[in-house]
Amino acid sequence: xxxxxxxxxxxxxxxxxxxxxxxxxxxxxxxxxxxxxxxxxxxxxxxxxxxxxxxxxxxxxxxxxxxxxxxxxxxxxxxxxxxxxxxxxxxxxxxxxxxxxxxxxxxxxxxxxxxxxxxxxxxxxxxxxxxxxxxxxxxxxxxxxxxxxxxxxxxxxxxxxxxxxxxxxxxxxxxxxxxxxxxxxxxxxxxxxxxxxxxxxxxxxxxxxxxxxxxxxxxxxxxxxxxxxxxxxxxxxxxxxxxxxxxxxxxxxxxxxxxxxxxxxxxxxxxxxxxxxxxxxxxxxxxxxxxxxxxxxxxxxxxxxxxxxxxxxxxxxxxxxxxxxxxxxxxxxxxxxxxxxxxxxxxxxxxxxxxxxxxxxxxxxxxxxxxxxxxxxxxxxxxxxxxxxxxxxxxxxxxxxxxxxxxxxxxx
Amino acid sequence: xxxxxxxxxxxxxxxxxxxxxxxxxxxxxxxxxxxxxxxxxxxxxxxxxxxxxxxxxxxxxxxxxxxxxxxxxxxxxxxxxxxxxxxxxxxxxxxxxxxxxxxxxxxxxxxxxxxxxxxxxxxxxxxxxxxxxxxxxxxxxxxxxxxxxxxxxxxxxxxxxxxxxxxxxxxxxxxxxxxxxxxxxxxxxxxxxxxxxxxxxxxxxxxxxxxxxxxxxxxxxxxxxxxxxxxxxxxxxxxxxxxxxxxxxxxxxxxxxxxxxxxxxxxxxxxxxxxxxxxxxxxxxxxxxxxxxxxxxxxxxxxxxxxxxxxxxxxxxxxxxxxxxxxxxxxxxxxxxxxxxxxxxxxxxxxxxxxxxxxxxxxxxxxxxxxxxxxxxxxxxxxxxxxxxxxxxxxxxxxxxxxxxxxxxxxx
Numbered sequence: 001x002x003x004x005x006x007x008x009x010x011x012x013x014x015x016x017x018x019x020x021x022x023x024x025x026x027x028x029x030x031x032x033x034x035x036x037x038x039x040x041x042x043x044x045x046x047x048x049x050x051x052x053x054x055x056x057x058x059x060x061x062x063x064x065x066x067x068x069x070x071x072x073x074x075x076x077x078x079x080x081x082x083x084x085x086x087x088x089x090x091x092x093x094x095x096x097x098x099x100x101x102x103x104x105x106x107x108x109x110x111x112x113x114x115x116x117x118x119x120x121x122x123x124x125x126x127x128x129x130x131x132x133x134x135x136x137x138x139x140x141x142x143x144x145x146x147x148x149x150x151x152x153x154x155x156x157x158x159x160x161x162x163x164x165x166x167x168x169x170x171x172x173x174x175x176x177x178x179x180x181x182x183x184x185x186x187x188x189x190x191x192x193x194x195x196x197x198x199x200x201x202x203x204x205x206x207x208x209x210x211x212x213x214x215x216x217x218x219x220x221x222x223x224x225x226x227x228x229x230x231x232x233x234x235x236x237x238x239x240x241x242x243x244x245x246x247x248x249x250x251x252x253x254x255x256x257x258x259x260x261x262x263x264x265x266x267x268x269x270x271x272x273x274x275x276x277x278x279x280x281x282x283x284x285x286x287x288x289x290x291x292x293x294x295x296x297x298x299x300x301x302x303x304x305x306x307x308x309x310x311x312x313x314x315x316x317x318x319x320x321x322x323x324x325x326x327x328x329x330x331x332x333x334x335x336x337x338x339x340x341x342x343x344x345x346x347x348x349x350x351x352x353x354x355x356x357x358x359x360x361x362x363x364x365x366x367x368x369x370x371x372x373x374x375x376x377x378x379x380x381x382x383x384x385x386x387x388x389x390x391x392x393x394x395x396x397x398x399x400x401x402x403x404x405x406x407x408x409x410x411x412x
Numbered sequence: 413x414x415x416x417x418x419x420x421x422x423x424x425x426x427x428x429x430x431x432x433x434x435x436x437x438x439x440x441x442x443x444x445x446x447x448x449x450x451x452x453x454x455x456x457x458x459x460x461x462x463x464x465x466x467x468x469x470x471x472x473x474x475x476x477x478x479x480x481x482x483x484x485x486x487x488x489x490x491x492x493x494x495x496x497x498x499x500x501x502x503x504x505x506x507x508x509x510x511x512x513x514x515x516x517x518x519x520x521x522x523x524x525x526x527x528x529x530x531x532x533x534x535x536x537x538x539x540x541x542x543x544x545x546x547x548x549x550x551x552x553x554x555x556x557x558x559x560x561x562x563x564x565x566x567x568x569x570x571x572x573x574x575x576x577x578x579x580x581x582x583x584x585x586x587x588x589x590x591x592x593x594x595x596x597x598x599x600x601x602x603x604x605x606x607x608x609x610x611x612x613x614x615x616x617x618x619x620x621x622x623x624x625x626x627x628x629x630x631x632x633x634x635x636x637x638x639x640x641x642x643x644x645x646x647x648x649x650x651x652x653x654x655x656x657x658x659x660x661x662x663x664x665x666x667x668x669x670x671x672x673x674x675x676x677x678x679x680x681x682x683x684x685x686x687x688x689x690x691x692x693x694x695x696x697x698x699x700x701x702x703x704x705x706x707x708x709x710x711x712x713x714x715x716x717x718x719x720x721x722x723x724x725x726x727x728x729x730x731x732x733x734x735x736x737x738x739x740x741x742x743x744x745x746x747x748x749x750x751x752x753x754x755x756x757x758x759x760x761x762x763x764x765x766x767x768x769x770x771x772x773x774x775x776x777x778x779x780x781x782x783x784x785x786x787x788x789x790x791x792x793x794x795x796x797x798x799x800x801x802x803x804x805x806x807x808x809x810x811x812x813x814x815x816x817x818x819x820x821x822x823x824x
Binding site for chain 2: 195196197198199202214216218220228229230231232233234235237240242243245246247248249250253256257262263264265266267268269270271272275276277278279280281287289291357358359360382384385
């Protein structure tokens with residue numbers, strides 16, 4: 001068990017390195033997919049460490065791990081802090097892990113300094129957020145909030161054909177041995193996470209308070225034109241779906257710039273048929289991903305995008321199919337909690353700004369039915385989901401300090 | 413040998429069907445790749461038919477087949493007509509074959525009607541033009557004109573690893589058994605071909621006289637940006653090569669429209685990395701194919717294209733590599749021959765127009781060092797290189813009639 005204990009773990013950066021041992025790769029990346037050995041070893045280590053911190057540690061029936069500091073005055077008012085333990089394939093050591101460890105360290109320090117809180121404090125290591133093994137995300141927080149249940153484990157299968165249910169059962173979960181994952185006693189959720197973008201790095205501030213997690217729509221657009229000879233077909237009579245898609249993407253990016261705040265538009269995927277240099281393509285498919293914090297902006301842009309695509313297709317005699325295959329509504333964070341977080345940062349002299357999260361997080365799932373708040377610390381180069389992921393020890397500590405003070409403000 | 417003779421072959425359309433038997437596929441397409449059995453059977457059948465027409469038929473050392481009608485006054489002034497016998501994979505039955513058969517039928521009729529010409533007339537079935545089996549084009553006309561020689565057969569290999577030389581040897585060519593392919597006695601070359609475009613179909617005319625075969629430049633453009641998270645990366649800091657390529661292609665198409673006459677620009681190929689809907693691509697490659705009849709327009713557009721690509725890349729912090737991997741100069745057809753072709757059409761009441769060929773043809777290889785002329789007949793829907801290729805019997809006959817009259821004008 002040498003691997004699972006560190007002789008001297010003084011600060012958060014040491015704990016990050018300690019947890020990264022579970023699932024570490026040769027290049028320093030981390031792979032902890034849901035219900036694998038690396039994942040289970042990590043959850044067991046987290047649970048043991050919670051106990052060592054003096055927290056009441058337990059699993060729930062999907063494998064979330066909680067460390068509890070019982071409240072003296074209103075024990076059923078639970079203030080929860082944490083994040084997820086799973087990673088993408090060869091991801092970084094900060095994503096998810098930082099939020100889990102920061103919550104544990106905050107509770108440890110609060111207990112050691114102030115003893116038992118008035119309201120109950122819990123740290124959580126959620127079992128799954130990334131959707132890297134099974135085609136399903138937020139398995140941990142979704143079950144906790146009642147948005148998902150055990151029956152949703154029957155269908156999804158991993159790349160080897162193993163069902164989510166089988167993998168869960170193999171680890172001893174989903175059989176009723178542990179308490180149900182569904183919680184109705186959580187009154188606030190606070191997640192601290194690396195930014196995964198460059199906003200803080202560019203502004204030079206140490207902390208971000210997330211006002212909203214963006215909504216997202218994802219489209220697959222198929223254009224069918226007329227495959228033809230590049231040399232003999234006059235420009236006048238072409239029905240060229242790649243010429244059309246280029247014009248569309250360019251036009252949509254210009255329209256995106258005109259939206260209030262910042263609408264993020266990405267075309268990340270494109271396939272061309274037959275994809276030969278001397279043949280006018282017959283068919284092009286491309287993706288459009290749009291994200292914004294306001295539902296009405298997404299709604300408006302949806303209409304605008306449809307008009308741009310259909311307008312160009314009508315003009316050129318091209319057939320368009322627009323398939324919206326993903327729609328996630330924006331989730332605003334709780335204003336009261338966010339205001340308290342900003343206040344806490346100000347009181348502690350921490351440079352701080354409000355920002356929007358362009359990526360999904362557990363706080364998004366939880367924030368739909370419970371007041372939630374997110375804190376961001378900077379990510380060097382905005383890099384995440386990569387062994388290159390990095391946040392300095394100083395910046396990690398600032399986050400833990402803010403979280404500790406905020407939890408004190410809420411629970412003591 | 414039932415297959416190789418047709419009981420009654422009355423017109424050109426019957427001969428087209430007859431030759432299509434060699435290499436026919438289930439859906440009516442034709443595949444005759446250089447030095448395959450189907451190809452050899454077809455060349456032997458053509459040679460036999462030439463002899464049956466009263467022409468002096470022979471192979472040369474690369475497998476071109478000639479049918480000769482010796483001139484009485486200047487036998488070393490050769491007027492050559494024909495096209496190629498090979499096809500693309502599952503191509504149509506008209507491309508190439510029509511020019512070979514039309515020349516044979518023209519010579520047959522001239523001999524039967526007028527006897528021996530003053531200058532020598534030859535029909536040719538060139539062995540290869542398409543580059544469908546080996547990565548080399550114009551093997552037949554290139555050897556004939558001395559632009560290619562037997563040593564060029566050593567390197568190119570087909571998909572199975574067979575070299576052009578081995579395949580040639582297996583068919584008895586390239587060993588000195590037949591006369592050398594190189595000719596210095598050709599004074600004029602006339603090729604009749606299906607248009608492969610829609611110019612004639614749209615204008616409703618029956619014949620095209622080609623003034624020029626376009627020059628062509630082909631580029632592979634590689635853009636290297638910065639792969640990043642679609643949700644967390646601000647639009648301001650993106651180095652998105654797919655956004656850049658869309659803008660470039662759109663801009664280049666607008667610039668192409670501004671060129672004199674018609675510059676044809678095609679982006680037919682695009683690859684995106686990593687090609688995921690939620691990831692800003694890190695790298696995009698795309699092809700640009702430009703064709704025009706004037707060298708100076710291609711030269712000018714090359715400069716303009718380079719400026720557009722580099723301008724956008726400089727603005728966005730993207731690295732561009734522009735690789736011009738193909739450059740074929742435009743080849744003007746012989747003005748005197750073309751004038752005679754127009755005159756012949758007018759004398760015979762055939763609706764005719766001058767046009768540019770956007771595709772390459774043997775007349776392009778031959779026209780570099782010898783007066784050459786091309787006649788086009790309409791292609792239904794502009795379709796070629798497909799089993800759907802079609803020209804009506806009436807239109808095919810009009811072409812043969814014009815060719816016959818033109819050859820009479822030149823040789824008698």
